[in-house]
Amino acid sequence: MYYIGIDLGGTNIAVGIVTEDGKIVKKISVPTGAHRPFEEIFQDMADCIRKLLSETGIAESQLKSIGIGTPGCLDTKQGMLIFAGNFKYGKLVNYRELMQKHFDLPVYICNDANAAALAEAKVGAAKGIDNVMMVTLGTGVGGGIVIDGKIYEGHLTAAGELGHIVIVHEGEYCTCGRNGCWEAYASVTALIRQTKEAMAKNPDSIMNETPLEKVNGRTSFDAAKRGDKAALEVVAKYQEYIADGLANLVNVLCPEIIVVGGGICKEGDYLLGPVNEMMQKRVFGAGLLPERKMVVAQLGNDAGLIGAALLHA
Amino acid sequence: MYYIGIDLGGTNIAVGIVTEDGKIVKKISVPTGAHRPFEEIFQDMADCIRKLLSETGIAESQLKSIGIGTPGCLDTKQGMLIFAGNFKYGKLVNYRELMQKHFDLPVYICNDANAAALAEAKVGAAKGIDNVMMVTLGTGVGGGIVIDGKIYEGHLTAAGELGHIVIVHEGEYCTCGRNGCWEAYASVTALIRQTKEAMAKNPDSIMNETPLEKVNGRTSFDAAKRGDKAALEVVAKYQEYIADGLANLVNVLCPEIIVVGGGICKEGDYLLGPVNEMMQKRVFGAGLLPERKMVVAQLGNDAGLIGAALLHA
Numbered sequence: 001m002y003y004i005g006i007d008l009g010g011t012n013i014a015v016g017i018v019t020e021d022g023k024i025v026k027k028i029s030v031p032t033g034a035h036r037p038f039e040e041i042f043q044d045m046a047d048c049i050r051k052l053l054s055e056t057g058i059a060e061s062q063l064k065s066i067g068i069g070t071p072g073c074l075d076t077k078q079g080m081l082i083f084a085g086n087f088k089y090g091k092l093v094n095y096r097e098l099m100q101k102h103f104d105l106p107v108y109i110c111n112d113a114n115a116a117a118l119a120e121a122k123v124g125a126a127k128g129i130d131n132v133m134m135v136t137l138g139t140g141v142g143g144g145i146v147i148d149g150k151i152y153e154g155h156l157t158a159a160g161e162l163g164h165i166v167i168v169h170e171g172e173y174c175t176c177g178r179n180g181c182w183e184a185y186a187s188v189t190a191l192i193r194q195t196k197e198a199m200a201k202n203p204d205s206i207m208n209e210t211p212l213e214k215v216n217g218r219t220s221f222d223a224a225k226r227g228d229k230a231a232l233e234v235v236a237k238y239q240e241y242i243a244d245g246l247a248n249l250v251n252v253l254c255p256e257i258i259v260v261g262g263g264i265c266k267e268g269d270y271l272l273g274p275v276n277e278m279m280q281k282r283v284f285g286a287g288l289l290p291e292r293k294m295v296v297a298q299l300g301n302d303a304g305l306i307g308a309a310l311l312h313a
Numbered sequence: 314m315y316y317i318g319i320d321l322g323g324t325n326i327a328v329g330i331v332t333e334d335g336k337i338v339k340k341i342s343v344p345t346g347a348h349r350p351f352e353e354i355f356q357d358m359a360d361c362i363r364k365l366l367s368e369t370g371i372a373e374s375q376l377k378s379i380g381i382g383t384p385g386c387l388d389t390k391q392g393m394l395i396f397a398g399n400f401k402y403g404k405l406v407n408y409r410e411l412m413q414k415h416f417d418l419p420v421y422i423c424n425d426a427n428a429a430a431l432a433e434a435k436v437g438a439a440k441g442i443d444n445v446m447m448v449t450l451g452t453g454v455g456g457g458i459v460i461d462g463k464i465y466e467g468h469l470t471a472a473g474e475l476g477h478i479v480i481v482h483e484g485e486y487c488t489c490g491r492n493g494c495w496e497a498y499a500s501v502t503a504l505i506r507q508t509k510e511a512m513a514k515n516p517d518s519i520m521n522e523t524p525l526e527k528v529n530g531r532t533s534f535d536a537a538k539r540g541d542k543a544a545l546e547v548v549a550k551y552q553e554y555i556a557d558g559l560a561n562l563v564n565v566l567c568p569e570i571i572v573v574g575g576g577i578c579k580e581g582d583y584l585l586g587p588v589n590e591m592m593q594k595r596v597f598g599a600g601l602l603p604e605r606k607m608v609v610a611q612l613g614n615d616a617g618l619i620g621a622a623l624l625h626a
Contacts, residue, residue, distance in 0.1 A: 083601045147460070154567025154569075155444050155569035155605075159565065159566050162564075165478065165564060166480050168482040169481040171482070241482075244479050244482065247479070248561075255468060284474040288386065288395070288396045292468075
């Protein structure tokens with residue numbers, strides 16, 4: 001049997017046929033056109049599924065379920081989007097019913113960050129571990145919690161907004177409307193802001209070799225590796241912010257393993273080695289309890305799609 | 314059938330006989346003598362149980378289990394204390410085996426803050442609700458998480474250290490070794506510090522009618538109710554700190570209900586009304602999702618004992 005996984009993003013929709021053990025047989029991606037009515041978007045998703053079936057020779061009768069990962073706040077029991085800023089239709093759309101107009105199959109939905117966490121816990125970096133916390137450092141800071149092998153959604157399915165914990169009282173403005181959220185310090189967006197601030201303050205820094213509009217998440221890391229003092233400070237402070245939020249979450253959730261995802265993880269141990277060390281020192285009972293495991297996500301951009309396909313389990 | 318609940322604190326041990334539905338039949342309290350060897354402390358607990366049986370006429374055969382709530386980090390499966398700063402013996406003591414030398418009964422242990430949360434979820438302020446977060450504002454800030462009607466311990470049973478989330482980067486020193494923890498801003502200890510600081514800065518404040526050594530958690534509240542400007546500011550800022558930590562935790566856990574405990578809750582709506590309002594505005598999806606329920610704990614100092622007795626369930 002096969003499972004359809006859909007990662008419905010604000011920019012692209014990725015649709016894949018996935019095996020029971022989380023392997024992608026084939027996937028395709030189309031632009032979301034998030035300004036369009038939901039009927040059109042769901043028509044596109046259905047077309048993608050039919051195209052995948054035709055190209056792989058898999059029969060519709062071999063499909064067991066369809067899973068959709070999406071940003072926003074959901075009523076997963078009803079299969080309903082409550083609200084999401086990413087789509088023009090915005091709120092109160094029953095994704096399950098919409099999809100079932102096209103396919104007579106069970107349809108599951110979940111938050112995209114939760115889907116990624118589930119995928120890493122089931123078939124990725126935390127495979128076989130039941131209590132997993134995943135944090136993704138990207139444009140924002142997202143996350144998901146897996147407890148006893150299942151996504152933990154809490155009441156109103158609004159749990160796991162891991163980026164939105166204030167770590168700096170009256171700090172930087174966050175997209176969620178608060179000030180000082182972890183996201184506003186540990187996201188790549190935040191790193192870029194921190195990099196630009198350091199460039200302005202340190203005209204001699206080699207970071208200034210990069211034109212302002214080309215500064216990205218790598219700028220400070222590249223310069224730090226060349227020994228630039230201001231860049232080393234940016235990186236160290238960024239690592240401290242990441243570690244602080246992680247330690248907060250470990251003290252609340254105490255997962256067996258922490259999976260860190262997002263493009264910035266390509267920096268590998270250079271980024272995460274010191275983060276891990278700082279975090280271990282900051283958690284409650286440090287030195288008295290075994291160290292918490294921290295690993296880099298394995299599934300990359302496919303995690304959401306795979307996790308959505310695995311929702312049936 | 315009856316259940317023994319024991320709240321083993323650093324100062325006192327409270328022992329009670331509890332009914333299936335969480336009512337205390339009778340309880341007694343003795344000093345812990347935390348400097349003593351664990352054998353002596355467990356002998357005292359056993360003596361208390363026998364005394365309660367004798368005074369109530371309940372037979373040992375009518376007891377179904379013994380539950381012990383205790384500070385510290387535990388291996389609840391083994392019934393083992395891993396470490397706790399509160400007792401001289403400190404670490405690696407098997408509470409279950411020690412108690413079973415006295416009684417041939419199932420023995421359960423759990424963290425005292427978790428026990429209190431379980432009691433409030435089962436028979437207290439959150440009775441009948443399955444997903445509960447309890448926060449106690451006392452000398453420190455403690456907490457417990459109940460998911461699907463059960464204590465959530467996480468890996469290493471170290472979850473639920475809700476006071477130890479940094480909300481003020483590089484802020485006040487916390488007893489856990491970090492700086493800026495919620496506990497260092499929202500505990501009564503912190504409120505007293507904030508009160509004293511405001512008194513020093515505002516010599517005209519009527520808070521200065523209280524001698525420094527008599528300042529307590531009520532000082533600022535009493536003066537604020539009399540319209541004292543400096544006191545009003547202390548109270549408002551304290552409320553903001555509480556709300557900030559609560560909103561952080563709601564964003565991570567999204568419980569169905571938040572139970573707030575600790576002596577300071579005697580201030581009732583004067584304290585918690587504004588806290589609730591600030592928190593509701595700060596949580597992710599504010600205004601788009603229904604408000605989270607917040608209630609005051611009902612079981613007071615008995616919560617730990619009752620929760621320990623309910624561990625069997």
